[in-house]
Amino acid sequence: MSLTVAIVGRPNVGKSTLFNRLVGKRLALVDDRPGVTRDRREGDAQLGHLQFSIIDTAGLEEAKADSLEARMRAQTEAAIADADVLLFMVDARSGLTPTDRVFADLVRRAGKHTILVANKSEGRQGEAGFMEAFGLGLGEPVPISAEHGEGMADLFRALREVFPDDDEADEESEEPEEGGQRRIRVAVLGRPNAGKSTLINALLGEDRLLTGPEAGITRDSIAVEVERAGIPLKVFDTAGMRKRARVDDKLEKLSVADGIRAARFAEVVVVMMDATHPFEEQDLRIADLVLREGRALVLAISKSDLVRGEGGFLSRMREEADHWLPQARGMPVVLVSGLTGHGLDHLVQAVAKAHEVWNRRIATNPLNRWLTETTGEHPPPAVSGRRIKLRYITQPKSRPPSFVLFCSRADALPESYLRYLTNGLRTTFDLPGVPIRITLREKDNPYAEKE
Structure with missing residues (x-):
């Protein structure tokens, strides 16, 4: 069984930077301002020969019960409950704060094995904060610099003490994967x-992702594994995409770029699309981006509980979809509601069909x-x-269908x-909702002059 390690601490101490270093990729967004991370993000980490699951969490803050910060803290507390080992991180340069002590x-x-990590310990500026960290009573701190990769050997030794013996780990690694x-x-x-995020939480059956009435809560693209109606999915939640002209904040640009990468x-x-305002210009821009990237497209009309009484609403949405997005004519259109759970099975089946x-x-x-x-019937003009x-046609590849x-x-x-x-290809061979690519190629003319 692989161990799960959660990185916790107050905002802006470098948790996401350490997370990125341990997973070997820049998965989590990093910025100088505090509070960038909101959802908890999971990844597969490796340090030396140690392999484990790592969880990046939002910064711990004291907040009112009904606030966004309180919901972020609840996500962090859930990560603490799921973890086997905690990396409690402090900022050695700024020293301990009352929040650190709380x-x-x-x-x-929590009663979990805890390793105290003093980040930003490089140079003389971190010495005082490193010594001060002893006062937390969590044992000897491990001095590191997550940004520069210093102190990783010390962190390895601290983690190695809580890992199972190599023989046990080898036996576990030989177990066959399920399914x-x-x-x-x-x-x-x-x-x-x-x-x-509300939709993905409904698919999971738990409050895994941070939600609320505020727009723009999600920043990182968070991956979660879902299985519904016997169909296994890996679902990526992404940040909301506004019109490019309205995006002037650096962090929002990073969030949107992360969503496009997903x-x-x-x-x-x-x-x-919001059922009360479907097929807005930005909705069509996003759908067009998806098709240009060659992905299969499924339209989910969310908040369907608000339009449930309107007769013929779904038929009208399908007609609108074919009108505005003719390059993916026949794409699945599903009415869903994350609050009530309506349409979730239909959505998963539509995803499986689009994938096929x-x-x-x-x-x-x-x-x-x-x-x-x-x-x-209709020769070329x-x-x-x-x-x-037109002499000959063949399909050299799929994903998407390419001819x-x-x-x-x-x-x-x-x-x-x-x-x-x-x-004609889409209708004859039943290829709804996917981009179809046709490449034209000329055969060499054997009678052309040769140099």
């Missing part, structure tokens, strides 16, 4: 306050029969008095005829 008591009451089905990677995108690494993207279509391969013989029939011949069409005069084929072919 939360040291909280960590002590052989790979999880579908799903990113959830949308405008701020569209209900993305979409690029996903297989299916769920774009959430995105991976679909079509044999060459049916493709060329279709090409012959299609060009026979003559350009400058010369016909364009190569061999023809004469590829540069002269009109874009409108290419759209006609794309729509």
